[in-house]
Amino acid sequence: MTTVRLTDLRKSYDKLEILHGINLDIKQGEFVVFVGPSGCGKSTLLRTIAGLELSNSGTIEIDGVDVTNVDASLRGVAMVFQSYALYPHMTVADNMGFGLKMAGRDKAEIKRRVDEAARILQLEPLLERFPKQLSGGQRQRVAIGRAIVRNPKVFLFDEPLSNLDAELRVQMRIEIARLHSQMDATMIYVTHDQVEAMTLADKIVVLEGGHVRQFGAPLDLYDDPANQFVAGFIGSPKMNFLKARSEGNTATGLKVTVEGFGDQTLEIPGIKTAVAQGSELTLGIRPEHFLNGADAGEFSTDLPVAFVENLGESTFVYANLAGGTQVTAELRDNRLSNKVKSVTLGIPANKAFLFTPDEERLR
Template identity: 55%
Template sequence: MSGLKLRGVRKSFGSVEVIRGIDLDIEPNEFVVFVGPSGCGKSTLLRMIAGLEGITEGELDIGGTRMNDVDPSKRGIAMVFQTYALYPHMSVRQNMGFALKFAGVAKDEIDRQVDEAARILELAPLMHRRPGELSGGQRQRVAIGRAIVRHPEVFLFDEPLSNLDAELRVHMRIEIARLHKELATTIIYVTHDQVEAMTLADKIVVMRDGSVAQVGSPLTLYDDPDNLFVAGFIGSPKMNFLKGVVAESGADVRLPEYGDQIIPLHDSVARPAAGTDVTVGIRPEQFEPDGRTKLDLKIEMIEHLGGETYVYASHNDGEVITVAARDARAVKPGQNFVARFNPTSVLLFGTDGNRIR
């Protein structure tokens, strides 16, 4: 299978630059997810790789060949769109084999390839049906099967699960992960859902405003974000951010909005100058009953999710903090609540939004 290289890739629509100098390496057989908020450029970048949008500047290499000016049909890629785009008057078999028939492939070979794709996707009992007789998940599997029969070097998925309900999305995530393992091919997958990104990807590309905010494995981005944007985007519920200031000693951070609670800086963190404003990041699950630092809060809302409980609380009606609480079935809104954490759990960010390391 083929890998990809993007070097200085830019895209402009008139005077508006939407992709701003992206450099990226995607290895053969890697499952890479482009993730980010709406309008960040992830779908545009995918369409540029597919050849559906031109490249204003920079180079795209697929499998060692420069692809900037190569026709989409000759790039060795297959794309699965958000909408299924199936022919309503054709059966599942006819939909899956249409591209091969159009290319002049012999009928026996079309049947063989379609049957193999149907086996992989467990579509064999549905081959005679038309799209109107299928569920949303079944239609999406047919759309994926139509891509599989082309034997592409690279699969491109553009938010393929966004039209499905929550339960079916989980099922299809498992199906796509299994498909990647069975086909052993390169997949580039676009989504705005960071849970999809975390569960599917070998490598995540977090995008913001047409640029790459950070690239890394799911757990690397979760545990070691480079900036506030990535720290807040990756993780559900998202990371808590507390306003702090470096104490006169230079060895601690004060939290003025939380009764001047002190967080000792651990040795692995750089020491900003006294008086420097910082942002303290801590994830909901990092609060611990025996933590050294405590926050005195009042509960505003509680989410009991069965196996876990999230407490949403604030100090003097300030910023709401999310705490993953253990044994919290008896707590109620309006009650006082003490949240504790250890200083070694926190991350520090500067006023420029970048991580202080």
């Protein structure tokens, strides 16, 4: 069973600490995606697992074996990089088999492994071509094939699709998902694209400043974020954050007033934490959860519209609260004119989140 366990993993460059005690358990066959803003440590974490960077403390276990100080070539991992890094003077077959050739494997074994990887990746018609004769997506498949032939315990992907155009990215996401399903391999994938994370991952690790902010299934993170950072990072367009004020706890929740909605109060159900009246809070509401027009409900307000985007299947409305905060609302099956001046938006209490000033989720 190929598992990956990280225990209190830390990485520093001189006095700059990049990874602050990472603890993760990745199970056999899981597809785990690291996401986070630039500089959060996701690529450093991946390279440390690969052995391309050495940790300052903590342990890395693969298959129950401590590989923290083991050479990268002996860890049983294979890495696919952002750049294809193919040898331009070698054919596809030679590129895929080069690592095995350097390891001294016989020609028959190399051919067998290359042919099997080519079959899995549908590269068989391309084996005698050179990299300059391939599209970007085909080159990336060759780079993945080069990893497959090594028969690794763990596949590591470092933003492998970032050099591709939008259409190819979608195609390659499908290819990688199919590959994972077919091989049932343990895969760890770094991306800044949350669409890739949401569509590919069994589990997502959200990193901020070298800390794990949440680890779980994609929809769990979307529906039940642990804190304001995760709530704002997962989801596109991002969650709206509005200033709110506590009006006191009730038997079933917490009443708040919200910036731009006047003196009317909204009771957020399920909040059991005691919050003093007058405490400053943040209310989070996803764009698609706003109610609109006649369906806006009692807790609603009319807002001036700054901009409208009609995308066919949905319409995005950008409106301004009285305090200057801009909100984004996604209205499905409701196309608005680009010249509309105002919109009525309502907040359903059961879709709203509350956060403390230190960005922790109120429950």
